[in-house]
Amino acid sequence: MPLPRTPEGRPALPTGLQRRLARLPIGLYRAxxxxxxxxxxxxxxxKGRVxxxxxxxxxxxxxxxxxRGTWTLASGFGPTSAWYQNLRHTPRTMIQHGAHRHLVDxxxxxPDEGAVVMARYAPExxxxxxxLCSFMGFETDGSEESFREAGRQIPFVRLERVPDARRRSWRDSGSATTRRPT
Structure with missing residues (x-):
């Protein structure tokens, strides 16, 4: 069964049971x-922008x-994904990677940086x-250039760990969470 698509050709956001299944890992982190x-x-x-x-x-x-304390993410549902738009509005936030929490910007x-990221990711x-490329509606022939072209069209975000000295300003700014990251 083909995936529902947006008018831009991107995959539609999951709804109903698919959405609930996609959100199950959040409960694992919370536990x-x-x-x-x-x-x-x-x-x-x-933090929700609205x-x-x-x-x-x-x-x-x-x-x-x-x-360097960086994590790079791809927005598989494109630039209109809620998390992507929310980060555009409030770029300072917190992540949990493994058992560790990090304050990040x-x-x-x-697009050219995204091309490099995708070209490195594909062989690994x-x-x-x-x-990912198929899900997003991009055709690739397995060549580096086809992955570069896909990477130019995928929105990527690099999260950079904030040095300890700047943590207080984030906590006081009323960002996404009030718990102090470790």
Missing amino acids: GLGPLLGKRLLLLHH SGLHRRVVLEVVAHDRA AHFLT HPRTARE
Whole structure:
């Protein structure tokens, strides 16, 4: 059965049972079992741009640079995804990766930077890269250039860990959560 599509050709957001199933990992993080999901997923906390309410979503980590404290995410549903739009509105937030919480700032990658990310991701995770591209409606022939072209069209966000000295300003700014990250 083909996936429902938006007028722009992007996959439609899941509804009903599919949405509930997609949100199950959030409960694992809330129960302290996030580490069971491995290092390829993280829990992103974000503040609703309209409601101001605390929101959560579990996303795949496309790239992680432990030394620099960065995590790169792809918006599989395109630039209109709620979490993506919420980060555009309030880029400082918190993530949970494994058992650790980190205060981060969101930086939105250019299409050329997205091309580089996808070209690096595809050889490391060929099946997942093909599935992501297919899910989003992009045809790839398995070549680096076809993944680069897809990466130019996928919205990517790089989350950068905030140095400890800046944590107080985030907590006082009324961002996505009032708990102090560790």
